[in-house]
Amino acid sequence: MNAGTIIVLLIVAGVVALVIRKIVRDKKSGKTCSSCGGSCGCDGCSPGMNESVHKGK
Template structure:
């Protein structure tokens, strides 16, 4: 039972991280471009 609980918590954390990355990408922020795609000179995929 403990394994199931730990697995569910871990899955939830990963889902939250992925959702944050997707939202940041949609709002014009990206880790590849210093967290600001507007100043990347066009090499950042949106």
């Protein structure tokens, strides 16, 4: 591997790490509806079916 390839690899790995970090932080803060599969009717979810998933919010 040459230096250019290593630099690009490090940049791509850094971007991927930041994206994963953002997803984890959003999930912990409740900004996503991944726990309900998107069918609970809360902000950002499809209208709907299972609001019992978010009863603690």
